[in-house]
Amino acid sequence: MTPLAISGAWMVEPNVLSDSRGNFHEWFRGPEFREAVGYQLSLAQANCSVSKRGTLRGIHFANVPPGQAKYVKCLRGAVLDVIVDVRTGSPTYKQWNSVRLDDHNHRAVYLSEGLGHAFMALTDDAMVIYLCSESYAPQREHGTNPLDPELAIAWPESIEPLLSDKDAAAPSMVEAERQGLLPSYAECVALDDMLRTREAL
Known part of the structure; x- marks a missing residue:
């Protein structure tokens, strides 16, 4: 597991x-995960999505606490x-990291509670699976617009993005902050410290 430039992401x-x-590979190993992150992944829900080329999902995040950490892998495409x-x-704040996930390199990413997540399908029938630390709770779920020019995420220019009505109508980062939707860094650090302390007991 290699840490990314954003703390809490690997x-x-x-x-x-x-x-x-x-071929064969191990896409999750508990001891290595614990060594990198400082605590075990608490698995509450596993999701699977299949998307046509150009589908853009996100940017999604949840209230902290409890938040929703995600371990994400692309099984097909x-x-x-x-x-x-x-x-x-x-x-x-407002920075982003991107990683190509596919069925050749078999990479995965982990993002801890409080971070936003999005992806664009580069192929038809791209299948993505997520291990989640908390179950989906609509009242705690939020999103910001993945095409927000302030974020300037480098989505592939050759692919026309396909968004759900909900994601297309999601607020910009500025609007989401003004509405009080975004988690605070202090809350996320406190949650991380609590999880590490609980693991050590």
Whole structure:
């Protein structure tokens, strides 16, 4: 697991074993995860989405606490996965990191509670799976617009984005902050400290 530039986000690069029959890799290992993050992933829900080329999902995040951490992998096809720092007061507030996830490199990403998540399908029938630390709770879920010019996320220019009505109508970062929708960096750090302390007990 390699930390990304945004604190609380990691890229996972597995060792893929291939032969004439196909290939094998371990896409999640508890001990390595705990060593990198400081606590075990609490699994409350597992999601699977299938998207046509150009589908753009996000930017999604949840209230902290409890937040919703995500461990994300592309099983089929390819996506451009983007993690956005939506935590007010963070040193990297409004910055983003992108990682290509596909069925060749078999990378995964982990984003801790309070970070925003989005991805664009680069192929048809792109299948993405998520391990989530909390179950989906509509009253705690929020989003910001993935095409917000202030964020200037470098989505592929050759692909026309396809957004849901909800994501297309999501507020900009400025509007979301004004509405009090964004988690604070202090709340996220406090939650991280609590999870590490609980793990040590």
